[in-house]
Amino acid sequence: MPRVRGWLESLVSSPSVSLPGHPTGPVHATADLVSAQFREAGADLVEIIDIPGGHPLVRARLHGPPDAPTVVLYAHYDVQPATERQSWATDPWTLREGDDGRWYGRGVADDKSGVAMHLAAVALLRDAPPVSLEIIIEGEEETCSHLGSVIDRTRAAEADAIVVADLGPPRVGIPALTTSLRGVAACTVEVRTLEHDVHSGQLGGVAPDALQALIMTLSSLYGPDGAVDIPGLTTDITTTPDRGTDLGGGAAWARRAAAVLPGAGLLAEADFLDRLSSGPAITVIGLDVPRPAEASNVVLARAGAKLSLRTAPRADAGAELAVLAEFLRSRCPSWATVTVDAVRAAPGWTARRGGRLRDLARVALEETYGSSVLELGSGVSIPAVRLLERTAPRAELILWGPQDTERANIHGADESLNPDELARMITAQVAFLASITRHEAGIRATRKEA
Ligand SMILES: [Zn+2]
Known part of the structure; x- marks a missing residue:
């Protein structure tokens, strides 16, 4: 693991925030770093594919024997910002080992741990690769991806299996395969009422207040229990996880994962796993209003918000967003004007039934962890998954x-990774890749005998 830790220390210290408004220099520097790491790990070919108007893609290859299956290994090197508002305990761009043994830093889990898994696969298999590896490390997963415009410059289309290392188990030590992902969409809402702000004493109570209208509009999205309450949005339970699995106290697990304060409560208790993987969720992720420190006694002429919508795995994310937009327009008070603009919509994903390579992956996990594998849907969204599936x-x-x-608290403060879990996943991934060849050889031998 010292070598893996070294890779992650360098990766975490490179602040590859891909979101608009952040400097692009560190993103390009991280692409250079990742390509150097794959060269050092022993890849046969490493190239940086520049994307006009986007961030570079790192592609690496390890050639297996002729006619060996091809496996795509996907991860992303870009990260979410670590804002002052999040109040990190220590510098987010320096990997720190906590007293609990976990490694802390922005991106150490999402998804530089995935990059490290693929680096380790190359380093461990370079002398006798059982399969051909086509490694795709994206720099735009956290923003608007352009992977589709360059995917044909890789050999992804030849893939027999695609491994996406950008997920994980509900808790450390439980081996898990993800069977579905939610879709993701976003929109902005702008409410306008006046030509300009006016005095809240002279005209308050009569002048239509844009912020009041925005608050009334946004609050109509939710029922009294906090759940999304919009007719026409899809709820689709694709996976029923094994309820016997010990996550550590049922809903208490969700309270811990979400770091719920004493006195606050969850929006779902008994059905929280279904809710996370199946249903629509709407989060107000930004508000365009004066901060209290800048507030003055005026009725606001305009106010805005940005909303993130997570959709059911099999729902049409664009259609779901249209339902949300129409609902917002219909619920804005008649004394205000509202504009809703779609920002993006990317579909969810569900695994096909069966699959012999998935079985091999399950066996590799089972043997590494020594326990049965949990298969469950995830609440997160990874648009590249659908693209890769279409490509191959x-x-x-x-x-x-x-x-x-x-x-792990990915995207939040003090993001962290359990290094033992990373070590187990490295072992499981290498065991899986090796088992594909044994399996293929078995099939060929059976065919010959027949
Ligand atoms: Zn990710």
């Missing part, structure tokens, strides 16, 4: 990784 229609998809929902 005969490939089976394996979605896994070391990002445990309970503690």
Whole structure:
């Protein structure tokens, strides 16, 4: 593991925030770093594919024997910002080992741990690769991806299996395969009422207040229990997880994962796993209003918000967003004007039934962890999964990784990774890749005998 830790230390210290408004220099520097790491790990070919108007893609290859199956290994090197508002305990761009043994830093889990898993696969298999590896490390997963415009410059279309290492188990030590992902969409809402702000004493109570209208509109999205309450949005339970699995106290697990304060409560208790993987969720992720420190006694002429919508795995994300937009327009008070603009919509994903390579992945997990594998839907969205599936229609998809929902706190403050979980996932991934060849050889031998 010292070598893996070294890779992650360098990766975490490179602040590859891909969101608009952040400097692009560190993103390009991280692409250079990732390509150097794959060269050092022993890849046969490494190239950086520049994307006009986007961030570079790192592609690496390890050639297996002729006629060996091809496996795509996907991860992303870009990260979410670590804002001052999140109040990190220590510098987010320096990997720190906590007293609990976990490694802390922005991106250490999402998804530089996935990059490390693929680096380790190359380093461990370079002398006798059982399969051909086509490694795709994206720099735009957290923003608007352009992967589709360059995917044909890789050999993804030849894939027999695609491994996406950007996920993980509900808690450390439970081996897990992800069977569905929610879709994701976003929109902005702008409410306008006046030509300009006016005095809240002279005209308050009569002048139509844009912020009041925005608050009334947004509050109509939810029922009294806090759940989304919009007719026409899809709820689709694709996976019923094994309820016997010990996540550590049922809903208490969800309280820990979400770091719920004493006195606050969850929006779902008994059915929280279904809710996370199946249903629509709407989060107000930004408000365009004065901060209290800047507030003055005026009725606001305009106010805005940005909303993130998570959709059911099999729903049409664009159609769901249209339902939300129409609902917002219909619920804005008649004394205000409202504009709703779609920002993006990317579909969810569900695993096909069966699949012999998925079975091999399950066996590799089972043997590594020594316990049975949990198959469950995830609440997150990874648009690249659908793109890769379209690019290689005969490939089976394996979605896994070391990002445990309970503690990793990806996108939030003090993101962390359990290094033992990473070590187990490295072992499982290498065992899976080796087992594909044994399986293929078995099939060929059976065919010959026949
Ligand atoms: Zn990710």
